[in-house]
């Protein structure tokens with residue numbers, strides 16, 4: 001449900017972006033992806049190796065990030081401890097906004113709002129640097145579990161890893177998150193986030209197994225993928241945040257520095273993310289208005305959005321699905 005909502009928000013963004021840039025999916029790319037819909041053999045060996053590495057490095061990293069302890073000499077060779085030591089850990093209650101549907105700049109940013117995820121591909125390094133210099137914590141958003149046809153690197157995914165079209169979003173298709181090449185594309189995106197100056201990443205759509213991705217994906221695959229991306233981010237000196245994925249919170253809270261949740265109050269799921277608060281990590285929570293043109297929130301909607309069961313300590317806001325510049329802070 002929540003993932004669908006995010007798709008809706010992204011669709012608005014895509015609409016705006018394709019109008020602005022005249023980037024549209026060509027019939028060729030459509031055909032290529034539709035023909036590519038087939039099951040693949042599970043890369044069991046790769047998964048086992050990746051999980052082993054993920055666990056080994058993950059433990060070392062979480063020690064380094066949480067206690068400042070240096071990784072033990074038994075760790076696999078990895079980037080310098082200094083980059084790990086600099087991984088940010090936002091505190092519980094940090095203020096935020098989710099400006100994926102408009103171009104955030106220092107002119108329209110709120111100086112009291114600290115945590116700002118921005119679109120990785122669509123936000124310049126200059127903008128990111130300026131926002132950081134103005135005191136904001138800037139995170140790079142990308143879709144990790146789907147390919148969006150209009151992305152610059154859309155052609156880098158192997159056809160056998162491209163699955164079903166997301167319901168209602170013909171230019172976006174699920175990915176086989178077990179595929180090594182898919183993971184390499186994500187590693188490249190994470191490196192791009194680091195070189196653009198983001199201090200963390202917000203990889204979306206990690207829980208394809210809850211939908212109909214066209215592959216036999218499981219919850220374990222999602223946990224493995226999240227741990228892989230967290231490790232990759234940490235090795236690049238970046239923080240990692242869990243996006244939605246309530247069912248796996250207990251299994252990945254140790255490697256994530258925050259969680260971003262959409263609509264847990266609407267679906268009475270907020271308690272699923274409470275382990276983040278207990279671990280001293282923020283939960284950035286957004287509820288959506290029914291109407292993208294709404295200029296106010298009803299008292300009943302606001303009290304539900306801001307005081308749902310299990311929501312204590314969350315950083316909660318109400319926004320339009322379009323994730324435009326309209327926001328109500330709890």
Ligand SMILES: *[C@@H]1O[C@H](CO)[C@@H](O)[C@H](O)[C@H]1NC(C)=O
Nearest residue numbers: 013016017100101103119122
């Ligand atoms: C990209 O930026 C434009 C404005 O510069 C904005 O309208 C559009 O929504 C953005 N697209 C994405 C995918 O963030």
Ligand SMILES: *[C@@H]1O[C@H](CO)[C@@H](O)[C@H](O)[C@H]1NC(C)=O
Nearest residue numbers: 095096110111112113114329
């Ligand atoms: C700026 O953000 C803070 C919290 O992040 C909020 O309380 C305040 O109302 C916002 N100001 C405006 C003008 O939106």
